[in-house]
Amino acid sequence: MLLVRWVFLLLLALLVVFGPTILPPYYVNLATRVLIFALFAMSLDLLLGYTGLWSFGHAAFFGFAAYGVGLFTLRVQNNVILAVLTSLTATLLLAALFGLLSLRARGVYFMMLTLALAQVVWGVAFKWRSFTGGDDGLPAIPRPDLSPLPLKAANSVDFYIFTAVIFIIAVSILFLITRSPFGASLEGIREHETRMIVLGYNVWLHRYLAHLFAALFAGVAGVLFAYHNGIVSPIDLSVVRSAEALLMVVLGGAGTLFGPVFGALVVELLKHFVSIYTERWLAILGLIYVITVLVAPNGIYEAIQRLFRFRVAPSSNLAPSDHRMRRWILLLRRR
Helix, strand or coil: CCHHHHHHHHHHHHHHHHHHHHCHHHHHHHHHHHHHHHHHHHHHHHHHHHHCCCCCCCCCHHHHHHHHHHHHHHHHHCCHHHHHHHHHHHHHHHHHHHHHCEEEEEEEHHHHHHHHHHHHHHHHHHHHHHCCCCCHHHHCCCCCCCCCCCCCCHHHHHHHHHHHHHHHHHHHHHHHHHCCHHHHHHHHHHCCHHHHCCCCCCCCHHHHHHHHHHHHHHHHHHHHHHHHHCCCCCCHHCCHHHHHHHHHHHHHCCCCCCCCHHHHHHHHHHHHHHHCCCHHHHHHHHHHHHHHHHHHHCCHHHHHHHHHCCCCCCCCCCHHHHHHHHHHHHHHHHH
């Protein structure tokens, strides 16, 4: 059964990379946005689903990285390697600072701190017009030079393939993180923080590292978004963008890693197709969210798992959430 699972994932990866090559340019661009926001939502899931930290300011890292790559490209040098490395390094430094300020708090206080810190970054981007462009943003960001690769960034299909490859690499790393002892420790902290402290785990350090990992992958999504969209504006740092990511995670299934992909797919499809026929697409999205909560309270992904019985241990009667609980309990027993 494990072989079947990996074959399925391989076929899915091939479909993600090469499927849109036969679609019209509009749908290729839409598929690119879905992958970018899926990665953004998965980075938040590392905090929310695995560590139990509700962040209302995760868009700060998404938008900060997007602004970083845009500013470096437009104001310094159009060098994709230097621009990306500088942007992601600056995003990690920002996350390191924000983590030191916010992770001492708990519960609603942590949520309010993340929101307040993100609003500070948004305010700087909105008010510092001479540097960031203010509410006009940074337009005309050129796509990266992919000449060393057999791809052309100006071509929407080639840029999609580039984005899909980065997405698969990032998701593979996230999968390894969540399946590692470190990931199991995060789940243990989420479920029973006091017991983890008694067992000798440095809870604050685990949360801090999870915060840095989540910010880094949000930064990667932000960089891809800046190159794809060609413009960065304060909306990419705002609470609206953070709320979208939260909705994608909860709708798809928090703590499932792949659930936010389905959440991003639903949100982006509704945003682009339903909004053509009505301006009240947010109301329809809210209705779908309510139905999902009633029918599949653990999210779309676990509902699909139960429908197709696509589980890690198919012979077991345990639900996917029970498997995760058993996993971190076994980790604690080894201690």
